[in-house]
Amino acid sequence: MSLGLLVGRFGNFLREQPVVPTEVAAEPGFPDQLERLRGAFGHHIILLTMLSRADGEAAAQERQVILEFCLDQARKAGKPATAKEAAELGDYVRDLRPSFAQFGPAIRRLEESGKDDVLALVAAAQAVVDADGARRAREVEFLAELSQELRAL
Numbered sequence: 106m107s108l109g110l111l112v113g114r115f116g117n118f119l120r121e122q123p124v125v126p127t128e129v130a131a132e133p134g135f136p137d138q139l140e141r142l143r144g145a146f147g148h149h150i151i152l153l154t155m156l157s158r159a160d161g162e163a164a165a166q167e168r169q170v171i172l173e174f175c176l177d178q179a180r181k182a183g184k185p186a187t188a189k190e191a192a193e194l195g196d197y198v199r200d201l202r203p204s205f206a207q208f209g210p211a212i213r214r215l216e217e218s219g220k221d222d223v224l225a226l227v228a229a230a231q232a233v234v235d236a237d238g239a240r241r242a243r244e245v246e247f248l249a250e251l252s253q254e255l256r257a258l
Contacts, residue, residue, distance in 0.1 A: 107258060108216075108220055108223060109193075109216050109220075109258075111255055111258075112164035112212065112215050112223055113216070114216075114251065115152075115215075115223075115227070115230075115251060116208075116212040118247055119152060119155055119208070119212075122156065122159035122202060123218075124193055126133075132141050135147075135197070136193050136194075136197055138189075138190065138193060139186075139190055139193055139194055139197070141184060141246040142175075142179045142184055142186055142192060142194070142223045143182070143192065145175070145178045145179040145182035145184055146175040146179060146180070147211075147214075148199065148210070148212075148214035148215055148218075149172065149174065149175065149178060149211075149215075149225075149229065150175055150201065151203045151208065152208075152212070152215065152226065152228055152230075152231060152233075153170075153171045153226070153233055154171060154198065154201050154202075154203050155203050155208065156230055156233055156244075157171060157233050157236075158180040158203075159244075160239065163199075164236065165255070167233050167236045168195075168198050168199055169236070170171045170229065170232045170233050170236045171198050171229070171233060172191070172194060172195050172198050174225075174229040175194060175198070176191055176194070178225070183210060220255060220258055222236035223254050223255060224252070224256070227252050228252065230248055231245075231248045231252065233255040235249060235251065240245065
């Protein structure tokens with residue numbers, strides 16, 4: 106199976122989640138002061154937040170996993186966040202409610218990513234699912250299977 110097909114399966118999985126769509130206008134704008142970091146995790150933050158909000162609300166533990174993942178991605182990209190940027194990013198993650206309009210571009214960017222980027226996102230998705238202690242068997246099973254298939258590529 107190709108990387109593109111596996112990303113497509115991940116996208117379909119997210120589309121099937123019971124996410125309540127939001128209006129684009131209700132979205133907090135991405136903070137200008139974080140723009141230098143955005144390229145390192147912009148598509149990830151949308152997808153992970155959609156997953157965390159699938160049960161209606163992102164728990165604090167889930168938001169913390171997303172924040173730590175984004176900060177780690179920025180470090181790996183050679184753009185470590187300052188303490189102020191980390192706090193601003195935490196505020197953004199807390200208030201973020203992605204819309205379906207943001208979903209398509211995020212999945213397309215993931216499709217253009219390499220295997221390591223997709224594996225990192227799937228690992229983060231697994232951590233988000235586990236973070237609040239409310240593990241849904243379908244999510245856990247799907248993400249474990251997807252991770253295994255990605256590693257086999």
